[in-house]
Amino acid sequence: MAESYDVIIIGSGPGGYVTAIRAAQLGFKTAIVEREHLGGICLNWGCIPTKALLRSAEILDHANHAKDYGLTLEGKMTAKVEDVVKRSRGVSLRLNGGVGFLMKKNKIDVIWGEAELTKPGEIKVSAMKKKPVEPQPPVPKGTKDEGTYTAKHIILATGARPRTLPGIEPDGKLIWTYFEAMVPQEMPKSLLVMGSGAIGIEFASFYRSMGVDVTVVELMPNIMPVEDAEISAIARKALEKRGMKIITEAKVSKVDKAANSVTAHIETKDGKTQTITADRLISAVGVQGNIENLGLEKLGVKTDRGCVVTDGYGKTNVAGLYAIGDVAGPPMLAHKAEHEGVICIEKIAGVPGVHAMDKNKIPGCTYCHPQVASVGLTEAKAKEAGRDVRVGRFQFAANGKAIALGEDNGLIKTIFDKKTGELLGAHMVGAEVTELIQGFVVAMNLETTEEDLMHTIFPHPTLSEMMKESVLDAYGRVLNA
Incomplete structure (x- = not known):
């Protein structure tokens, strides 16, 4: 007889494991199916290890420009690629183990294998066709094995993989x-x-x-x-x-x-x-959703351009089946997947006040040097939408903290609706802007106007002061430029 759950989630990436934890918090008997590694691509081969690599690169950049900071290093700083990679993989392995701990802590069963939908409310889990790319931490107790499982609610969180172009397929070497x-x-x-x-x-x-x-x-x-x-x-x-x-x-x-x-x-x-x-x-x-070999065609699940079609709450056209994260379409970002999963499971549980995700309020970050971060409409998109806008700008070169850091190249740009003062978008390039952007994300979610931001006190000396100065600039009141 098939073991039964309230909720089964297929995929343990950021969307999958966060949704599983929230489901357990809401009292659902929950299981998660994973074929390769807890934490998914983001934790093991995406967001986290790339940031570890980029941190090593950042330290190397600073060391090789030590003279700019009044320091002298003997000789040129060099990097041993094997050590840089080893550190990055160690960071991922540590967090991988952390997800296993969270599954155990929340009494979530981890089913190892590849899942296929056999009929509404039922999946068959087979042995992994593909072995994990590297040794995994100990599997938490209570882990299940291949077999048939049923659930009232099944949530697809299978993520995405690199898109390939015909004739330029990756070969792993060149x-x-x-x-x-x-x-x-x-x-x-x-x-x-x-x-x-x-x-x-x-x-x-x-x-x-x-x-x-x-x-x-x-x-x-x-x-x-x-x-x-x-x-x-x-x-x-x-x-x-x-x-x-x-x-x-x-x-x-x-x-x-x-x-x-x-x-x-x-x-x-x-x-x-x-x-x-x-x-x-x-x-x-780019990337494409992992929708193959899940049995979607057999159940008549609607897909579009390689992703599962859902409503604003993760619900598909098949009763009891949901999809979140990359497999549910762009933007294909870990934080979008996490929030989408929480919305989905809270809607299933009937939590009051749950509302569909506003994709216009999802921040995007690129961790290059210099960093880039944004939320909301670009200036061009705002004008295309027929909005009459005010645009504010503030250069890093006019900020004391940026100059002290030796990171005085960058810009904070804000876009407001001229009639209402609504913050339509914020865009940044420069040091640590991936940490600054959340201030504008919170502001947009709280429906903050330019007046609210102008009356907010920002600490000095910080990079965040530029956020307020950009707002002031949009209204002809900039103080430090």
Whole structure:
């Protein structure tokens, strides 16, 4: 007889495991199915280990510019790639074990294997076809095994994987995805990055800091195309100043492989073609949802462009089946997945006051050097929507803390509705802006106006003061510029 649960979640990434914890808190008998590693891609091969790599790169950058801080280091600081990678993997392994602890603490069963929907409310879990890529921490007690399980509510949280282009498929040696880029056996001398979204730019920034000759090719006119054009332009200039080569309005049409290098044929907007030879190529042209081999077709689950179609609460067109996170569509971000999962399970539980996610209030962060962060509408999108806007700007070069840090290159930009004072969007480039952006996210969620922000006292000396100055600038009241 199949073991029964109130809630079964397929996938233990940020969306999956957070949803499982919230389900357990709400009194549901809960299980989570995982085929490879607790914490999913984000914790093991995405958000967390890349930030560990970028931290090493940041320390290296500072060390190699010690003279700018009045310090002298004997010789040039160097990096041993194996040690940098080892630290990154150690960070992931530690957090992986933490998720296992949380499952045990909340009495959530972990079912190891690959899940397939057999009929509404039922799944079959088979042995993993693919072994974990590295040793896992001890599996928490109470772990279940392959078999058949039933649940009143089944939530898909299967995440996403790198998108590939025909003819430029990753081979693990010369053409990499983020998996291979995260654990290089040795540093290439040259690297071509195809795609300038967050993943592409973060790896481009890391490898450039490590001394690699980096070229980025982007199809759109601006790098980080979802960002405000003004912010993107500042980021591009800063990256190019660091020695990165960037080619926009261009695409890699063909790749020729040699024994230990690739030659990319790059078509530009004007129809011309150039070739670039590099030791390695990173394909960072986006991700696609993991919807295969789940039995969705058999149940008639509606999908669109590789993702499961849901309403604002994670509900699919099949009763008792839900989807959250990357598999439920963009933006494909860990924090979106977590919040989406909480909304989904609280709606199932009938928690009062649950409302659908407002995707316009989901922040986005890119941890390159300099960092980029944003929330809400860009200036162009706000105008396209017919909004009459006020735009405020404040340069890092006018902020005392930024100058003291030696990080005085950047901009805070705010966009307000001229009639109502509503904060429509905030966009930043510069040091630690990925930590600053949440202030504007909170403001937008609280429906804060420019008046509220102007009357808020920001501590001095901090980078956060620039946030208020940007608001003041939008209304002709800037104080320090």
